[in-house]
Amino acid sequence: MSRFKENDLPKAKLNASSLNKALLIFKYADNHKWKFYLGLGFLLLTGGTALAFPKLMGILIDCVKNNDLSKANSIALGLVGILFLQSFFSFFRISLFVNYTENTLANLRLALYSNLIKLPMPFFTQKSAGELNSRISTDINQISDTLATTIAEFLRQFILIIGSFILLASINLKLTLMMISIVPLVAVAAVIFGRFIRKYSKNLQDQVADSQSIVVESLQAITVVKAFANEWYEIARYKNKISEVVKVAIKGGNYRGYFASFIIFCLFGTIVAVVWYGVTLSIKGEMTVGDLISFVLYSTYVGASSGGIAELYTQIQKAVGATERVFELLDETPEKINTSQNQSTEKIKGNVSFQNVSFSYPSRPEIQVLKDVNFTANFGQKIAIVGPSGAGKSTISSLLLRFYDIDGGLILIDDKNIYEYDLENLRGNMSIVPQDVILFGGSIRENIAYGKPNATEEEIMIAAKQANAFDFVNGFPEKFDTLVGERGIKLSGGQRQRIAIARALLKNPSILILDEATSSLDSESEKLVQQALENLMEGRTSIIIAHRLSTIRNADAILVLNDGKIAEKGTHKELLEIENGIYKNLSNLQFSEY
Structure with missing residues (x-):
């Protein structure tokens, strides 16, 4: 059973060409660009206040050594102020980026759909509706997530890493060099190991989905299963698949156990090593306890940001790939069609x-x-x-x-x-009445008026009467406001055909094309539809494709x-x-x- 998710989107290599292509998306921002730039300003302020927090915490701790309660109170108030400012800046950063993103992507969606709907028929014979829908939904959702949160978070993490390293070096260079030699290696190893675990978990999900497909298939075809007395065969098939799931799940559990052991020993061991060396330096008088606390907090920033930035980079790669695919459709040459209603x-x-x-x-x-x-x-x-x-x-x-x-x-x-x-x-x-009539998911009135969107109520009624549709429509409780369902599924074949004929009558074409318009109807429906077609063909050129x-x-x-x-x-x-x-x-x- 195939499942396509945003996580499965292909990644694009980040180079000058792909980035230039991706940056074209900013032209759809119109007059909302200022929100993006203002959001970047708040992003810098968010990063700055975040970097100030560990420094003030260190100073607060050193107030114990100096026995300075007044200074401690001032620093505590300062920390509360920092937290307030960070909350304030974060709100406006997120709000502005989301506002910018939604307005930009609304313009992009409209431009994409407008171009898509105007593309020539040969294009649609080579592309599936599912693939095109994926461009408008999955790809644009990936771009949306990246513009709204991923880029901002990536830049924030980058600011925290660079800023933390500068402040770490200013606190104590020896401890910084020791930390640089250990922490990044452990963090990278943790990221790689974590990716492997996620990939294996996805494999487990695939195995479970495959086993469920057996259940779905056998229950959907239960009459065939029982007719062939093959219950034993389906049970054996399901049992084999479940056994595979168990093996994969147990193996995955062992990998997660190894990962937990790695985190406990290596990651926390690294923290112990950094703190021990910091304590040693503090005892020697080369740094204060407050500096050590600040150092540990900054180290945490570096570790957490280093682990997260790799995943964010992957998301950006996927967004660049999604942008390239969207612009491939926007670059397609449309038919010269005027989209004005008038x-x-x-x-x-x-x-x-x-x-x-x-x-x-x-x-x-x-x-x-x-x-x-x-x-x-x-x-x-x-x-x-x-x-x-x-x-x-x-x-x-x-x-x-x-x-x-x-x-x-x-x-x-x-x-x-x-x-x-x-x-x-x-x-x-021209108008065409096809063999398989496709109606839109609105009301009967809307479907008839599709032939002439500005038609009056009287014109719609006359078209319905000429198409032998008026009586059955009036028989519904909601009459012309009756919803036809997706693709007209709530109506019978003959009813759909007569709605299509009314639609064509309302358009009043000079040339009428009937493409096997009665071939799939029963005798009674065919008689009513044929009468309606006679009305429709009167006074116009008719091309009748007949079975x-x-x-x-x-x-x-x-x-x-x-x-x-x-x-x-x-x-x-x-x-x-x-x-x-x-x-x-x-x-x-x-x-x-x-």
């Missing part, structure tokens, strides 16, 4: 002509789907296209909608090259596609008269089934 569509009449059109899909250039296709559909005509699966029927509709560019020939609409039309205006004059030949008997012309070519052309009656014709054979085959 665009006007210049009406075309609807005469369509294919002249020697050849086409191969970009993903399969070696396979020619259409070969020198010629046909004409005049205004108001119903042109049906039939043929076996893979003959290229749906490809014709894709080319009419300019989802793809043709390899050769011409497509004319009203005697004008299809590529001379504004893409928006061209598609604005059921009974639905196209009255077409003005029927084109029979075979192996990418138009093998036969004529009316239903004319095609039936062709001896051993493809259409006649298809017709005999279909009608013999009834």
Whole structure:
């Protein structure tokens, strides 16, 4: 069972090129950049107050030796003030970075989605929806975490390490050199060992997930398991996987035991060694007890920050990689589409002509789907296209909608090259009713109005009546406010088709494409949908891609596609008269089934 998490994101190497690419994200900040710079200011103040704390603690401890209560009280108040300032600075640092990040990423998300939705169809045939969704969710979440917290924390830890080392050297150089020779080595070893433990824990999680997949699969297919009397087999399969989980878990437990032993002996042993040497120096009079306390606290800063900064660096690498992947999508060239809601569509009449059109899909250039296709559909005509699966029927509709560019020939609409039309205006004059209607997860009203977002209530009602949808919609308690569910799952196939027809009617297209619009319906639904389609086809050019030949008997012309070519052309009656014709054979085959 595959599981993709943010922790599994690939890391990018940090170099001049990748960093320059990542820095492009700042251009999406607009007028929020000042928040980032002000946040950096508060970050420096947070680091400064944090570094002052151990020094004042050391001075406070030395008040015991000097028996100076008044100074102790002043230093204690100073420490409280330091803590207050640090809290104040930390709040504004976090608040400003989050504010900056959310506004910047809102702009980035909008820019990414706006570019994504305008990309041409060949792009979507090569990318899965899951992968693209990951760019908008997982990758941007990684960037969000890094901008909001990781960068700030990385810089804070860096300030603490550098500042602590300077102050350690100012307290006692001998003890600092001794600490430098031991502590970093132990800290690095602890980080490496900790990473190994986490990696092994992930392996254990994978094993457990695999064992759970056996449970899920067997329960989902319980009828098959019982029909084959294979309960024993599933139990044995699960037992073997559980045994593997136990072995991995025990081994992981031993590794965690080694890690705990390492921490106790090495890390705490190092602390003991540093403190012992500090005490020795204090006894010799080379440093005070307060200095020793300050030294220990600064050493703790160095150790904790050194351990954390490696993980933060890894997160930054992942964020840079995520930024590169996001900008790959932003760099893709979109179709020239106007995204304004107030665009006007210049009406075309609807005469369509294919002249020697050849086409191969970009993903399969070696396979020619259409070969020198010629046909004409005049205004108001119903042109049906039939043929076996893979003959290229749906490809014709894709080319009419300019989802793809043709390899050769011409497509004319009203005697004008299809590529001379504004893409928006061209598609604005067309509607398609597909076989598998996909509705959006809103209300019925919203789905019908998708054909004309600024439609009036009366226009929506008229479209619903013409599409034979009004009666069933009115039968719902919420009527036109009924939610259709994801992809329209709450409606039947026939109901979805009629909503799609109402949507197309509302758009009032000049050219209508019906892509096997009734092939998956039962007889009763097909009758209602067919009536609605007759209303829809009236007064416009219709290209009907048909599977059921009974639905196209009255077409003005029927084109029979075979192996990418138009093998036969004529009316239903004319095609039936062709001896051993493809259409006649298809017709005999279909009608013999009834």
